[in-house]
Each structure stands twice: as C-alpha cells, then as structure tokens.
Amino acid sequence: MISLDKITKNGKAMFLAYDQGLEHGPADFNEKNINPNYILDIAVNGGFTAVILQKGVAEKYYTGSKYEELIPLIIKLNGKTNLCKGEVYSPQVCGVDEAMDLGASAVGYTIYAGSQYESTMFQEFGRIVKDAHSHGAPAITWVYPRGKDIKDDAAPDIIAYAARVALELGADMAKIKYSGSKESFTWAVKAAGKMPVVLSGGPKTENEEEFLETVKNVMAAGGTGAAVGRNVWQHADPVAMSKKIAKIIFG
Numbered sequence: 001m002i003s004l005d006k007i008t009k010n011g012k013a014m015f016l017a018y019d020q021g022l023e024h025g026p027a028d029f030n031e032k033n034i035n036p037n038y039i040l041d042i043a044v045n046g047g048f049t050a051v052i053l054q055k056g057v058a059e060k061y062y063t064g065s066k067y068e069e070l071i072p073l074i075i076k077l078n079g080k081t082n083l084c085k086g087e088v089y090s091p092q093v094c095g096v097d098e099a100m101d102l103g104a105s106a107v108g109y110t111i112y113a114g115s116q117y118e119s120t121m122f123q124e125f126g127r128i129v130k131d132a133h134s135h136g137a138p139a140i141t142w143v144y145p146r147g148k149d150i151k152d153d154a155a156p157d158i159i160a161y162a163a164r165v166a167l168e169l170g171a172d173m174a175k176i177k178y179s180g181s182k183e184s185f186t187w188a189v190k191a192a193g194k195m196p197v198v199l200s201g202g203p204k205t206e207n208e209e210e211f212l213e214t215v216k217n218v219m220a221a222g223g224t225g226a227a228v229g230r231n232v233w234q235h236a237d238p239v240a241m242s243k244k245i246a247k248i249i250f251g
C-alpha cells in the first residue's frame with residue numbers, strides 16, 4: 001500500500017481545501033481569503049497536514065516559496081465551474097507529472113458517481129492512480145454522487161456507496177460528504193474497508209459547534225480526518241477554528 005505519511009500526522013489527516021475559486025468562483029471569498037497567501041498561512045499556523053490547491057494557484061503561490069518547506073501540497077487534478085448546468089463532468093486539467101513538478105506530495109480527483117459521465121471519470125482516475133503510484137504518491141478521490149438520477153446526495157446509502165466506489169477504484173483515500181449521523185458514517189467507513197475516509201467540510205455552518213460536532217462524529221465513526229475549506233477560512237478567526245478541529249482529530 002502507498003504510504004500516506006507525508007500528508008498525515010499520527011495516521012490522521014487534516015487538509016485545508018482551497019480549490020473553491022474554480023468550483024464556486026470568488027463568490028466564496030472576501031477581501032482576506034481571496035488571497036492564497038492568507039490561506040497558506042492558515043494551513044501552516046492552524047496545524048493542517050496538507051493544503052489542497054489547483055495547479056495555477058500552486059505554481060504562483062506555493063512552488064519555490066517558503067511554504068514548500070512548511071506544508072505539504074495536494075494538487076487537485078480536475079475541476080469545473082458551477083457556471084455550466086446539467087450532467088456533471090469534471091475534466092482532468094493537470095497531469096500527475098506536472099503535479100509532482102509543482103511539489104505535490106499527493107494528488108486529488110473528483111468523481112461524480114451517478115453522473116452520465118462517470119465512466120469517463122472512472123477511466124481518468126484509473127490512469128491517475130497508476131501514474132501517482134509510479135511516483136510513490138497517494139491518489140485521493142472526492143466521491144460526490146451527483147446527476148439527474150441522484151435524488152439525495154447526502155443519503156446514508158449514497159454516502160456509503162461513494163466510499164465503496166473509491167475503494168473499488170483503487171484510491172488511497174476518499175473524501176466524502178457527511179451522511180448525517182455517526183451511525184451512518186460508521187457504515188460508510190466500513191464500506192471503505194482498509195482505505196481511509198475523510199470528511200468533506202461543506203458550506204460554513206451557522207455556528208462553529210455544529211461543524212465541530214460533525215467532525216467529532218466522523219472521528220468516532222472511524223474516520224481518518226477532514227478536508228475543510230469554508231468552515232475554516234470563512235471563519236472570523238480561522239487559526240482558532242483550525243486548532244479546535246485539530247484537537248478533535250489528533251486528540
């Protein structure tokens with residue numbers, strides 16, 4: 001099995017996700033968090049085990065900078081905007097070699113299971129796993145069931161299916177949405193077998209306790225950690241919030 005050591009601490013993962021500029025556009029940002037340097041500082045000072053960037057941001061703000069020594073990088077290899085509606089497909093926009101040249105320790109790829117384009121994404125991810133492993137690097141997949149046939153993308157059986165899809169496709173780790181309870185997330189973790197599962201943060205909750213409770217349930221369910229974006233960098237005090245999350249994940 002590929003080692004996750006470079007992007008975890010004591011076997012646990014806490015990733016700062018910052019690919020929303022592509023997925024959602026600047027609508028997610030304010031005057032501070034629109035600046036990638038602000039995010040990289042949070043990643044370093046908040047105790048994250050890696051930061052997730054698209055290649056353009058990585059190339060201009062991470063590669064060759066002081067951050068290379070301070071925080072491991074996960075490059076997101078595919079992406080799409082929310083400007084196009086209809087069946088979802090997220091094309092690969094960066095190769096594994098390119099990601100390695102940018103200093104990545106791991107790569108990430110979103111699969112919209114259930115979309116009419118899932119077979120294309122399965123094939124792309126299959127090649128990515130092979131390429132990443134030839135570099136000794138882990139391939140993580142965000143599995144988000146989506147498309148006209150998916151009625152409830154957070155239903156417990158759908159989330160457990162997402163976790164299993166990642167295991168079956170050879171992912172080294174899966175990032176999945178919360179299934180709503182500790183019990184249902186436990187089943188999703190079980191479905192993932194030996195492959196670790198991390199929580200995908202989601203939109204900023206009304207109060208921080210709500211999000212911290214979710215992280216607690218994920219860890220109690222056997223989760224390996226969390227990949228969080230908006231609940232941290234949209235928070236008034238991102239480093240303080242990160243430390244609260246870290247306390248739950250690392251104990």
Ligand code: FBP
Pocket residue numbers: 017018019020023024142144200201202203227228229230231
């Ligand atoms: P958040 O914690 O901000 O939800 O980030 C997690 C993430 O998976 C990001 O990596 C990605 O940009 C975003 O959610 C995609 O969200 P969605 O597809 O649900 O709009």
